[in-house]
Amino acid sequence: MDPVITSASQGIPELCHFPGCHEPFSALSHLAGAVLFLFLGAFLLQRGRGDRTRLAFLGVYAASCVLLFTMSSLFHMAVRGGSAHRIFERLDHSAIFLLVAGTFTPIHGLLFQGWLRWGPLILIWTGALLGITLKTIFFEQVADWFGLFLYLALGWFGVFGVILLARRHGFTYARPLLLGGLVYSIGGILDLQSWPIVIPGWLHAHELFHVTVLLGALLHWGFIWRIARSDR
Secondary structure (H helix, E strand, C coil): CCCCCECCCCCCECCCCECCECCHHHHHHHHHHHHHHHHHHHHHHHHCCCCHHHHHHHHHHHHHHHHHHHHHHHHHHCCCCCHHHHHHHHHHHHHHHHHHHHHHHHHHHHHCCCHHHHHHHHHHHHHHHHHHHHHHHCCCCCCHHHHHHHHHHHHHCCHHHHHHHHHHHCHHHHHHHHHHHHHHHHHHHHHHHCCCCCECCCECHHHHHHHHHHHHHHHHHHHHHHHCCCCC
């Protein structure tokens, strides 16, 4: 394990790392997330069995969760500056867009009909594909703050659905969706600000961001678990 190195430009200690696992906390936390959501996704599909359309909506969501945590883990395992690191970095950022759109998919697919189902889904998937294209082609030119803005703008488009569900079923029903969005947003903003540093060399803002991503995903999964059965 390398000693802690201080960045002269920012005065922030760099993370300690192990051979084959450059950022241990980030890599292992999201590796655990990938395994966890692989099992949670299987349970979700089992709960929604009996309807192919329902399973398709749930399957898109489950796959997007596993993909995001897998790509994130591989990215943080790779040594900075190498080819693998650059490739997985782009895949990781692209998977964030897919997770946002994937989370929308069962919510609007199962709870709405007609244009309230397909209109938001077409918009969110179009936005996700445009975001992936932009971040892939112009990765080096897209500033971190603008990348975060794209993720948050796409995600907070979901307020439209939250308001409709709250009016239909009450705020308590839709609250996990709002809380999940807030947790994601707080983590992203802390990461952008590179604050706080909890344990120098081990637990920085980005590691806290990884925790908030897991928590936000679990909050949304809990809501989708509730709506996964046709007799909800």
